Amino acid sequence: MPGGGFTRRYYDLELDGHAVYSPAKKLAERGFIPTAVDNLGTGENMVPEDGHAVTLDRFASALAEVERQLRGRARTGALHAALAPVEAAVVGIGHSLGGCIITLAQGDHRCCDAVGIFGYSCRYIIGAVDPETGERLRAREYTSNGYNRTSASTQRARFYSEDVPIAVIEAEEAGRVAMPNGVAEALIPSRTAPAAARIEVLVLLLFGETDVSPGPHAEPGFYNPSTDVTPLMV
Numbered sequence: 001m002p003g004g005g006f007t008r009r010y011y012d013l014e015l016d017g018h019a020v021y022s023p024a025k026k027l028a029e030r031g032f033i034p035t036a037v038d039n040l041g042t043g044e045n046m047v048p049e050d051g052h053a054v055t056l057d058r059f060a061s062a063l064a065e066v067e068r069q070l071r072g073r074a075r076t077g078a079l080h081a082a083l084a085p086v087e088a089a090v091v092g093i094g095h096s097l098g099g100c101i102i103t104l105a106q107g108d109h110r111c112c113d114a115v116g117i118f119g120y121s122c123r124y125i126i127g128a129v130d131p132e133t134g135e136r137l138r139a140r141e142y143t144s145n146g147y148n149r150t151s152a153s154t155q156r157a158r159f160y161s162e163d164v165p166i167a168v169i170e171a172e173e174a175g176r177v178a179m180p181n182g183v184a185e186a187l188i189p190s191r192t193a194p195a196a197a198r199i200e201v202l203v204l205l206l207f208g209e210t211d212v213s214p215g216p217h218a219e220p221g222f223y224n225p226s227t228d229v230t231p232l233m234v
Contacts, residue, residue: 001098107195
């Protein structure tokens with residue numbers, strides 16, 4: 001699952017001379033079957049009449065259904081013509097908003113065999129929300145159908161290190177989309193903490209040198225029931 005403002009193409013950036021920026025291809029090379037999913041109400045998904053209807057709980061339910069169908073297709077051999085029927089293990093991976101949705105989907109629906117939650121905090125998102133009031137700290141442009149967007153170029157310092165080629169940055173920014181207002185509840189402090197406390201499968205937490213968690217080393221504590229929680233700082 002991609003972060004807010006991005007589509008599934010975030011995981012398979014096709015850019016001449018920059019093949020290293022396609023994690024989907026890297027996963028495929030290692031024997032995984034990568035399946036990137038557009039955020040609900042964005043990308044090639046149906047757009048609702050009112051973006052406020054796209055709540056996090058609906059998002060989590062939809063993702064759980066996607067997982068159920070993928071697992072079923074793998075079992076019957078209908079996932080891909082080149083793949084034999086297999087009882088697949090499903091690893092849910094989400095970045096930023098995607099990490100929020102993966103947390104809710106797993107905590108509420110137990111849909112994955114393991115999860116990877118990257119660049120997301122169960123406590124609150126620093127730089128995006130006031131932890132005391134829950135007030136947004138970044139300006140957004142709102143539309144009449146309950147959608148909003150942010151100016152991508154103003155967030156380059158938060159999203160990219162200095163060694164990322166400008167061509168990669170511009171290609172990703174060109175693919176950004178407006179987001180339904182309903183998912184803004186992802187910014188509510190501790191919104192996903194109850195769901196995280198119900199996750200029992202293996203959990204991989206990944207944080208960059210500059211990231212959104214106010215305390216990355218404390219994040220594993222939100223996933224107490226898990227049989228194994230591994231935090232990585234890169």
